[in-house]
Amino acid sequence: MDMTTAAGLWLAVILSGLYHGLNPGMGWPLAVSSALFERRRAALWPALGALSAGHFAAMLGILLPFSMMTLLIDYEREIRLGAGIIVIGMGVFLAITRRHPRFLARIPPHRLALWSFLVALAHGAALMLVPIYLGLCAIEELDAGHRAASALMATTALALGVAVLHTAAMMGSGGAMAYATHRWLGLQFLSRSWFDLELVWTLSLIVVGGLGLWMAL
Amino acid sequence: MNLRPDPTFHPSPKMAMEAPVETLAFTLMLSPDGTKPDGLAVVDVDPKSDSYGQIVHELYVPNLGDEFHHFGWNACSSSLSPLTGHAFLERRYLIIPGIRSSRIYIIDVKDPRDAKIHKIIEPEELMAKTGYSRPHTIHCGPEGIYVSTLGGGGADGTDGPPGIFIMDCQTFEIQGRYEMDRGIQDKHYDFWWNLPRDYMVSSEWGLPPQFENGVVPEDLLSNKYGHTIHFWDLRARKVVKSLDLGENHQMALEIRPAHDPVKEYGFCGVVVDTTNLQGAIFTWWRDEAGEWQAKKTITIDPVPADADDLPELLKGFGAVPPLVTDIDLSLDDKYLYVACWGLGEMHQYDVSDPMNPVLAGKVEIGGIVAKHKHPNGEDFGYGPQMVEISRDGKRVYWTNSLYSTWDDQFYPGDRGAAMVMAHVGENGGLTLDKKFWTKFPEGYRSHQIRLEGGDCSTDSFCYPSV
Numbered sequence: 294m295d296m297t298t299a300a301g302l303w304l305a306v307i308l309s310g311l312y313h314g315l316n317p318g319m320g321w322p323l324a325v326s327s328a329l330f331e332r333r334r335a336a337l338w339p340a341l342g343a344l345s346a347g348h349f350a351a352m353l354g355i356l357l358p359f360s361m362m363t364l365l366i367d368y369e370r371e372i373r374l375g376a377g378i379i380v381i382g383m384g385v386f387l388a389i390t391r392r393h394p395r396f397l398a399r400i401p402p403h404r405l406a407l408w409s410f411l412v413a414l415a416h417g418a419a420l421m422l423v424p425i426y427l428g429l430c431a432i433e434e435l436d437a438g439h440r441a442a443s444a445l446m447a448t449t450a451l452a453l454g455v456a457v458l459h460t461a462a463m464m465g466s467g468g469a470m471a472y473a474t475h476r477w478l479g480l481q482f483l484s485r486s487w488f489d490l491e492l493v494w495t496l497s498l499i500v501v502g503g504l505g506l507w508m509a510l
Numbered sequence: 511m512n513l514r515p516d517p518t519f520h521p522s523p524k525m526a527m528e529a530p531v532e533t534l535a536f537t538l539m540l541s542p543d544g545t546k547p548d549g550l551a552v553v554d555v556d557p558k559s560d561s562y563g564q565i566v567h568e569l570y571v572p573n574l575g576d577e578f579h580h581f582g583w584n585a586c587s588s589s590l591s592p593l594t595g596h597a598f599l600e601r602r603y604l605i606i607p608g609i610r611s612s613r614i615y616i617i618d619v620k621d622p623r624d625a626k627i628h629k630i631i632e633p634e635e636l637m638a639k640t641g642y643s644r645p646h647t648i649h650c651g652p653e654g655i656y657v658s659t660l661g662g663g664g665a666d667g668t669d670g671p672p673g674i675f676i677m678d679c680q681t682f683e684i685q686g687r688y689e690m691d692r693g694i695q696d697k698h699y700d701f702w703w704n705l706p707r708d709y710m711v712s713s714e715w716g717l718p719p720q721f722e723n724g725v726v727p728e729d730l731l732s733n734k735y736g737h738t739i740h741f742w743d744l745r746a747r748k749v750v751k752s753l754d755l756g757e758n759h760q761m762a763l764e765i766r767p768a769h770d771p772v773k774e775y776g777f778c779g780v781v782v783d784t785t786n787l788q789g790a791i792f793t794w795w796r797d798e799a800g801e802w803q804a805k806k807t808i809t810i811d812p813v814p815a816d817a818d819d820l821p822e823l824l825k826g827f828g829a830v831p832p833l834v835t836d837i838d839l840s841l842d843d844k845y846l847y848v849a850c851w852g853l854g855e856m857h858q859y860d861v862s863d864p865m866n867p868v869l870a871g872k873v874e875i876g877g878i879v880a881k882h883k884h885p886n887g888e889d890f891g892y893g894p895q896m897v898e899i900s901r902d903g904k905r906v907y908w909t910n911s912l913y914s915t916w917d918d919q920f921y922p923g924d925r926g927a928a929m930v931m932a933h934v935g936e937n938g939g940l941t942l943d944k945k946f947w948t949k950f951p952e953g954y955r956s957h958q959i960r961l962e963g964g965d966c967s968t969d970s971f972c973y974p975s976v
Contacts, residue, residue, distance in 0.1 A: 320592050322973075326706060329974040330772060393595025395685075398652035399745050402593055402706050412595075480521040480973055484590060489513045489598045 298508075299432050305425045305501075306455050310462025312497075313348070313418050314470070317487045320344040320409055321467035323402075325474050325483070337471050340405055345464040347409025348418070352456035354410075355419040356426055360448040363430045370509050373431065376423045377505035383417040384498030391491060417498050424505025426455050431508070518601045518963040519587045523769040523841040524975035526587065526901050532961040533559075534622050535898075535907060536581075536604060537929055539568075539954040542914040544575035546953060550606065552622050553929065553948055555907075555961075563931075563946045567623045571615055571630075576608025577914060580958050582648025583968055584616070584655060584679055588705055591972035594652045599679060603628060604960065605655060607645035609913075610722065612636055612661075614645055616682050622962065629682050639684040640675040643667045644718055647700050651970060652745070654679040656688060658701050660715060667718035672698040674712070693749035697736040700764050703744050705970050706771045710742040711794065713762045713778060724915040727823060731784060733757040739765070739778055739794065741802045751802045755792055758785045759806075762792070766839040766846070766967070768864070772974045775864050777846055778804070779837040787812035787827060789834030789850060793864045808859060808867050810834065810850055815879045823919050830878050833920070835912055836896050838966050840903040842975075845870065845938065851893040851912055852920065854880045856932065858906075858940045870938030875930065876910060878920060884930060885944045891925025892917060898959040899966040906940065907931045911955035927956035 313319050324340035362372050394415050400408045413419050430448055474482050520526035533556040539549045552567040585599035604617045604625075612633035619625045637643060644661035655677040661667025673695070674688040689695075697714035714736020720726050729735060737759045741751045755762055759780040767776035775795035783790055791808035810832040817825045824830065833852035839845070839861070846867065848857040854877020859867040874882040876890040884890050892910035899906050910928045911917050917925075927950035932940045950956055960968065 318592050318595070318597065322590075322592055326591075326973050329976055330706065332976070395653055397595055398593065400593070401708050401745050402591075403708075408593065480525060483521050483973075484515045484517075484519060487515050487590075487597055491598075 295432050299429065302425050302428045302432070303458070306422065306459050307462045309421055309425070310459040311466040314463035314466030314468070316490055317483065318416075318490070319348070319412065319418070319463070319467065320405070321471040322474075322483050323405060324467070324471040325480070328471075328475050334475055337468070337475060341464055341468050341471060343405035344409040344467065345460050347406040347411075348413050348463055349456055349460040350406075351410045351413035351419040352422060352459060353452065354414070355423060356452040356456060357449065359423055359427060360430075360452040361445070363427070363448045364444055369431065373424070373427045373505060373509035376427055377502045377509060380417070380420050380424055380502030380505060381499050383420050384495045384502060387417060387498065388492065388495035416494070421498055421501050422455060422459060424501050424508075426452060427505065428508050429455065512598050512600055515590060515597050516585065516599065516601050519585075519590050520969070521587070521590050521971065521973040522975045523843075523971050526964065526969060526971070527841045527903060529901060529963065531902055532900055532963060532965070534962040536619065536622070536960040536962075537909060537948070538578040538581060538606065538957040539927065539950060540578045540911070540914065540957055541574070541953060542917065542924070542955050544577070547571050547574055548576045548578040548608070549954070550604070550617060550625060551950065551956075552625060555931070563948050565948065565950070567625060568951070569617065569625045569627070571627065573608075573611065573613060575611055576613055577610035578606055578957060579609040579913070580647050581606040581960060583650060583960070583964070584682075586650045586964055586969040588651055588970040588972060591652070591705065596679060601964065603682075605648045605657070605677070607648070607657065609644050609646060609660070612643045612645060631682070631684065636684060637663060640687050641670055642672055642675055642687070644672065649702060649970065650679060651703065651705065654685065655682075656701070658698055658712070660698055660721075661718040671696045672717075674698075674701060688747055690746070691748035693740065694738075694752050695740050695749060699736065699762075702765045702767050702776070703970065704767055704771050704774065705744070705972050707774060708744045710744040711765045711767065711776065711778075712740045712742065713765050714738055715761055715763060721913065722915065724919050725823070730760055730782075733760060733784055735760040737762055739804065753794070753802055753804050755780065755804060758783050759790060760784055763835065764837045766837055768843045769839065769841050769966070769971055770843055770975045771971055773843065777837060777839065777861070777864070779834045779848065781834055782831050787829055787831040789832035789848075791834070791837065791846070791848060791859075791867070795864070805865070807865060808848070810848070810853075810857070813853060813879070819879045821878065821920055821922055824878070833893070838897045838899050840899050841901055841966055842903055845903065845934070847897050847899060847906055849894045849897050849908065851895050853877050854882050854893040856894040856897065856906070856908060856940065858934070858938060860938055871935065871940035873932050873940045873942055875942065884947060885942050886947055888947060889926075890928050890930070892921050892928075896958045898961060900961060901963070901965060904934050905931055906934060907959050907961075909956035909959060911957055914955065917955065926950070927954050929956050929959065
């Protein structure tokens with residue numbers, strides 16, 4: 294049972310990464326733009342690298358505090374419930390406001406990593422991973438009571454693993470979109486493939502948060 | 511909001527050129543003496559239509575004395591950069607400021623033949639939130655809608671410098687001033703930018719007392735109108751360089767950057783050189799060292815005239831100055847159109863080499879002395895003024911009024927509103943369309959034109975044209 298749940302959760306880590314990568318709003322068109330500006334396809338990769346680095350940092354920024362908290366084994370259930378509620382709350386907030394924070398538009402276009410970092414935080418992309426991550430922590434059945442140090446290492450390693458896998462999936466799908474657009478599809482693909490995922494996005498947050506709650510109960 | 515990007519948003523200028531052509535134009539109508547409300551005319555520009563060239567809908571506002579001048583869209587192709595975060599806006603609202611009243615109208619043109627007022631922002635609100643007055647140029651960009659103003663606070667608009675303010679692109683709430691460090695900028699007119707390269711360029715006309723009641727000859731002859739262009743770090747909102755074009759280059763007005771964001775140059779039109787009455791175009795560019803430069807690349811000579819044929823203001827000079835009042839650049843960055851409002855000429859320059867423009871075509875119509883008729887035999891009052899180019903670069907539209915009080919000084923008497931169109935030849939050249947002649951209601955003058963789905967002075971592109 295736990296094996297299947299674990300596999301499901303790891304799959305969720307990958308799928309959410311693919312999903313974030315495919316969304317033009319998370320940045321792959323900027324890599325295409327960069328390659329067009331420099332008139333060489335290889336310029337896709339540094340731009341994608343910067344976008345991924347920012348996304349990765351945002352994942353860690355959100356996951357690491359939770360990895361510390363998982364040590365409070367007595368409150369494990371409360372933490373998972375709290376995280377689920379926060380993620381649902383973020384989804385509801387974004388669904389109601391439907392706004393892109395204006396400060397993101399003030400980041401200079403060449404600071405792609407910073408932009409990617411902030412956009413992942415502002416849109417709850419990083420938060421979406423928390424219930425999945427906590428689910429994985431619970432399955433690891435960390436006996437934190439008397440082996441605090443190694444437990445911390447284990448949860449930190451798990452957070453890193455989740456962030457790496459998620460970001461790799463994101464870079465893979467976003468990179469594939471950017472490459473295909475630059476190589477074959479052309480810029481018209483950009484306007485054709487861009488759908489307003491805002492509502493789907495907020496619903497995904499609510500669903501992930503809900504699943505987190507359900508698993509904790 | 512759309513679920514897909516608006517079909518009139520295009521990643522690159524090249525793709526905008528390939529999009530379906532315009533079938534409607536929007537033209538501002540102003541009542542020069544403020545006795546009637548200003549309005550928006552929707553003009554049929556579809557050659558297959560029975561009402562080709564005619565006004566098919568008129569919308570009048572509920573106030574007097576606004577003086578409509580320039581206007582723009584709530585959203586444009588700049589939305590297609592993920593950096594702006596608003597890819598799903600509709601190109602649906604026209605933002606029309608009253609340059610004299612400082613009132614701003616938001617007009618819903620989702621159904622252009624039934625255009626309606628969506629919102630009115632009163633001058634008091636603009637003043638309270640920004641300290642600016644006399645709103646002018648509209649551009650949509652990363653932080654929403656940017657609006658330049660020509661006046662500061664106080665009754666005559668000289669209390670503090672004019673500048674740019676930002677308006678929310680969905681709610682049309684005024685957010686506040688744009689500038690964080692304006693440097694020496696103390697006058698304002700036009701602005702435009704290159705979004706991926708993160709710079710903005712702004713220009714100067716004069717302060718409200720210098721234009722509201724007509725041109726002030728003493729100020730002009732003592733070179734007190736604007737002659738400096740300012741280069742900004744767009745997102746940091748600060749001036750990085752103010753470039754003086756020379757004080758004799760009075761009224762540096764329209765800023766036209768190359769549309770392809772790869773290019774780091776553009777043009778600026780100068781109304782009159784007070785040393786010789788020439789009109790001029792400056793090319794500005796960023797050099798290899800990253801420094802902003804500008805150089806005069808086009809001059810247009812005045813034409814000698816008999817004092818009896820000249821208005822009071824020009825009698826002493828014995829010549830008609832070209833008066834370069836508006837310029838516009840085609841989306842392929844190939845042709846720059848220059849309106850010589852005094853001479854009655856529309857020039858077309860091939861600017862493929864921006865440092866060496868070549869005159870490629872010319873239309874003579876109107877003019878202070880020349881008074882060229884339209885090929886359909888009608889009189890064209892005033893001269894060619896606000897010019898707009900179709901996205902595909904094949905049609906050029908223009909109207910004839912400059913600004914109510916200035917019209918009266920250079921062209922005394924009421925000469926009627928006009929809007930005409932010229933075809934661009936395969937290899938340049940410009941020919942007026944005999945059949946395109948828009949009739950405007952009595953007592954109105956015509957100013958800026960906007961074309962359905964965007965035109966050559968509305969959209970900012972975030973991807974190169976390769």
